[in-house]
Amino acid sequence: xxxxxxQGIAKHFGAxxxxxxxxxxxxxxxxxxxxxxxxxxxxxxxRVIAGNFRxxxxxxxxxxxxxxxxxxxxxxxxxxxxxxxDLALCDNLTAAANVFLGRELKxxxxxxxxxxxxxxYARVAGLFQELKSETRPRDxxxxxxxxxxxxxxxxxxxxxxxxxxLMDEPTAAISVRQVAEVLDLIRRLRDKGxxxxxxxxxxxxxxxxxxxxxxxxxxxxxxxxxxxxxxxEEVTGLITGAxxxx
Amino acid sequence: xxxxxxxxxxSSVAIEDITGLKERSLGQRLLxxxxxxxxxxxxxxxxxxxxxxxxxxxxxxxxxNITRNFAxxxxxxxxxxAxxxxxxxxxxxxxxxxxVGVVCGLILQAExxxxxxxxxxxxxxxxxxxxxxxxxxYVGLPAFVVTLGMLSAARSFAIVLSENKMIYxxxxxxxxxNAIGGDSTLGIxxxxxxxxxxxxxxxxxxxxTAWGNYLYAIGSNENAAxxxxxxxxxxxxxxxxxxxxxxxLASVLIVGWQGSAINALGQGxxxxxxxxxxxxxxxxxxxQGGAYGAVIGAALIEVIRNSLLxxxxxxxxxxxxxxxxxxxxxxxxxxxxxxxx
Numbered sequence: 001x002x003x004x005x006x007q008g009i010a011k012h013f014g015a016x017x018x019x020x021x022x023x024x025x026x027x028x029x030x031x032x033x034x035x036x037x038x039x040x041x042x043x044x045x046x047r048v049i050a051g052n053f054r055x056x057x058x059x060x061x062x063x064x065x066x067x068x069x070x071x072x073x074x075x076x077x078x079x080x081x082x083x084x085x086d087l088a089l090c091d092n093l094t095a096a097a098n099v100f101l102g103r104e105l106k107x108x109x110x111x112x113x114x115x116x117x118x119x120x121y122a123r124v125a126g127l128f129q130e131l132k133s134e135t136r137p138r139d140x141x142x143x144x145x146x147x148x149x150x151x152x153x154x155x156x157x158x159x160x161x162x163x164x165x166l167m168d169e170p171t172a173a174i175s176v177r178q179v180a181e182v183l184d185l186i187r188r189l190r191d192k193g194x195x196x197x198x199x200x201x202x203x204x205x206x207x208x209x210x211x212x213x214x215x216x217x218x219x220x221x222x223x224x225x226x227x228x229x230x231x232x233e234e235v236t237g238l239i240t241g242a243x244x245x246x
Numbered sequence: 247x248x249x250x251x252x253x254x255x256x257s258s259v260a261i262e263d264i265t266g267l268k269e270r271s272l273g274q275r276l277l278x279x280x281x282x283x284x285x286x287x288x289x290x291x292x293x294x295x296x297x298x299x300x301x302x303x304x305x306x307x308x309x310x311n312i313t314r315n316f317a318x319x320x321x322x323x324x325x326x327x328a329x330x331x332x333x334x335x336x337x338x339x340x341x342x343x344x345x346v347g348v349v350c351g352l353i354l355q356a357e358x359x360x361x362x363x364x365x366x367x368x369x370x371x372x373x374x375x376x377x378x379x380x381x382x383x384y385v386g387l388p389a390f391v392v393t394l395g396m397l398s399a400a401r402s403f404a405i406v407l408s409e410n411k412m413i414y415x416x417x418x419x420x421x422x423x424n425a426i427g428g429d430s431t432l433g434i435x436x437x438x439x440x441x442x443x444x445x446x447x448x449x450x451x452x453x454x455t456a457w458g459n460y461l462y463a464i465g466s467n468e469n470a471a472x473x474x475x476x477x478x479x480x481x482x483x484x485x486x487x488x489x490x491x492x493x494x495l496a497s498v499l500i501v502g503w504q505g506s507a508i509n510a511l512g513q514g515x516x517x518x519x520x521x522x523x524x525x526x527x528x529x530x531x532x533x534q535g536g537a538y539g540a541v542i543g544a545a546l547i548e549v550i551r552n553s554l555l556x557x558x559x560x561x562x563x564x565x566x567x568x569x570x571x572x573x574x575x576x577x578x579x580x581x582x583x584x585x586x587x
Contacts, residue, residue, distance in 0.1 A: 073475065088473045090466035092533035093459070101463055102475035104456045114454040156474070 002061075003028045003195050004049070004080075004164055009058035011044055018044040020219045022058070026164065029193045031186060033206035033227070036216035037239050042199050045216070046166050049197075050082045051075035062163075079163035083170060087153040091142035096124040098141055099155045127155040131185050147178030154185050164195045171205050183209045203232045215239055280527030280579055281539040288546050295553050302556050310435060314503070316548035317437035318496045319515065323522040323540035324441075324448050325492025328485040330523055331452070331461040333468065333532025334382060334389035336486060338374065338396035339493040339519055343512025344404040346370050346497035350423070351413030351507030360419040360426075368494045374400060375490020379483035397516065404509035414506035427502020437499045441541065444492070449537040461485060465532025521568060522547055525575040546571065 002025035009022040019041045026032050036042045047053045049060065051069030060067050062078050069075045072082075089098050100120050107116040124137040133151035135144065141152060150170055157165045167186070171179045179202075186209050189196050200206050206213055207227055215223040215238040223230070223238045237243030276282050296304040322339050329336045346367045353363040374396060381392040416423060429436055452458040460481045463471040472478045493512075501507045524530065525546055526539025550571065551564050 072473070084473060086469075088467070088470035090463045090470050090533070092462055092466040097459060097463075101459075101471065104459065106456065113456075115456060115459065 002026060003063060005061040005064075006049070007059045007061070009045070009048060009055045009060070011048060011053060012056045017219050019048070019055075022221050024214060024221065024224070026195045026197065028163065028195055029190055030212065031190050031196045031198060031210045033210035033213040034197055034199045034216065035201070035206060035213060035235060035239060040216040040239075041219040042216055043168065046082070046168055046197070046199060049075065049164075050080060050166055076160070079161055081157035081160070081162040081165050083150075083153045083157060083165065083167045085168040085172070087149055089141050089149055089152060092140065094138050094140055095128075095135055095144070095152045095155075096120045096137040098152050099124050099127065099159060101156075103159065124155060127158050130158070131155060131188055133181070133185065145178060146175065147181040150178070150182045151185060154189070162194060164197070165189055166197045166199070168199045169201065170198070171200060171202055179205065203235065206235075207232060217241060280575070281536065281542050283578065284526060284539070284542050284546055284575070288542065288549060291546075291549055291553060295556065299556050303553070306433075308552070310430070310433075312548055312552050313438045314435035315552075316544045317435065317441040318500050319518050319522055319547070320441045320541045320544035321437070321444055321496040321499070322489075322492050322515065322519045323526070323544050324444050324537050325489040326519050327448070327452075327523050327528055327535050327537060327540045328461060328488045329389070330520075330528045330530060331465045331532060331535055332482050332485050333465040334482065334485065335393060335520065335530065336378065336489040337390065337393040337516050338378060338400055339489060340512040340515035341397045341400035341404070342371055342374050342490060342493040343497040343500070343515060344509050345374070345400040345407075346494040347501045347507040347511040348404045348408040348413065348509050350498055350501050351416070352407060354416040354420050354423055355413055357417035358419070360423040363419070363423055364426075364498050367498045368491060371490040371494025371497070372487050373490070375487040376483065378490065379486030382486060383479040383482035401509070408507070408509045410509065412506055412508045416505070420505075424502045424505050427499035428505065437503070440495065440499060444495075445537045445541045452536055457481065457484070462533050465529075465534070518547065518568075521572050524572055527575075527579065529579065543575075
């Protein structure tokens with residue numbers, strides 16, 4: 001039984017068909033690359049899975065059970081975490097505060113509930129160590145490199161018991177060394193049995209870290225292949241429409 | 247999988263070298279904080295004035311006056327900090343003072359109990375703050391416009407309610423009411439005690455509660471705060487209520503001190519309050535600032551005012567000096583920001 005299963009997912013915005021009959025399944029510990037040109041429907045699909053949009057048609061199943069997500073919190077409750085394209089980080093807060101934003105650890109002192117900084121720092125330090133990232137819990141996010149910022153955003157998904165992590169363009173606009181760092185973070189998630197969906201424009205990233213590549217074009221899925229059964233040339237052709245669906 | 251190596255080389259530095267590094271020490275943090283430098287400036291000005299005017303400046307009377315004078319602005323600046331942290335602004339606090347003052351005055355004049363007067367005053371402030379907050383957080387209007395509207399409306403209500411007359415006939419409970427704002431405890435004016443307690447409470451709230459953390463988060467990246475599940479709208483609404491409440495509190499105290507309520511009370515105070523928070527290190531873009539900064543900023547403005555007076559400088563120059571310090575404060579912030587980035 002697949003961890004995440006989409007069946008016949010469609011999404012209309014008025015007369016515009018953003019997604020048409022998408023079938024897709026993702027297993028635990030699998031890294032799936034989602035590729036496609038701008039406007040192919042990648043982001044819409046991610047938002048449907050993350051609970052931002054409700055699908056017009058079709059079903060989402062988690063471990064065989066049909067789920068309806070009305071808002072992002074519902075998806076999160078099912079273990080679906082999203083690393084947003086802009087990372088959704090607050091520059092003026094520390095790494096630890098960002099990781100725990102919205103679900104802070106608190107300690108009770110008499111009638112007061114105060115933030116439990118020592119516990120949060122310790123937990124976040126542990127997460128960074130687990131991700132093998134050179135990031136310190138007390139540093140302000142505004143002073144961090146692109147790779148460290150990614151680590152903070154990814155550490156956030158490790159707080160709860162995430163089963164599926166959706167990553168929207170995590171390697172856009174960061175340096176080559178930082179890209180390597182992020183791909184390494186993805187591998188560590190995979191090693192823990194977490195399913196990762198990587199939305200990316202960068203062919204080398206997808207081919208180095210993904211097990212499978214899904215190509216979308218004009219709202220439909222045109223290919224779904226193991227990476228060792230395809231090539232960057234073929235995927236490029238599928239994205240642009242030079243090669244037709246297989 | 248492909249032939250790409252599964253474990254790319256990360257860097258030439260071992261992770262342990264980095265994680266083992268000492269994090270920023272207390273001293274470094276202090277040197278990077280604006281309130282610290284404003285405190286130094288305050289001490290220098292006081293030292294110079296003490297040396298220059300030992301018999302006028304460095305007296306307990308003058309200390310009493312200075313602290314009481316900035317207490318009113320300081321109290322409002324602490325509440326304003328909550329709003330500015332979220333990236334908003336509250337221009338209505340001066341007018342709210344006028345409205346709250348008139349409300350308190352009318353209730354006392356009608357011979358009601360002083361607790362009722364204070365309660366009604368605080369409720370008025372909170373209600374006006376709630377209107378501001380609702381329009382900003384839930385309707386999505388710009389804070390500048392909403393609170394500018396309230397600045398105008400609240401002043402107008404104050405004039406209408408007071409029938410444009412001064413209210414000084416405070417009835418049987420007037421003396422108690424006046425004592426709260428006008429008297430002193432242990433040689434320190436009551437408003438200063440209120441300011442001290444308020445600053446401690448809000449210093450604690452800003453630093454050690456989730457709500458305080460949310461203020462910084464919203465001002466830093468509102469969209470991120472929303473995506474991670476912070477109740478952005480509710481927190482913003484509450485911030486404006488806090489600002490309205492502190493304006494009302496300052497008004498209750500100042501009316502008691504003056505022993506009368508006029509509808510022009512607090513005219514132009516909003517700018518002094520905002521100036522205090524900015525000098526104390528608050529960023530008008532949000533996400534930066536604190537309770538101590540607001541208090542020390544208010545203190546600096548008052549000490550400059552007082553010093554100029556004592557040095558015999560024409561009182562009309564005060565605005566120029568306060569303006570200079572606002573710009574210097576922001577400049578200092580910018581320079582520090584560049585260095586730490």
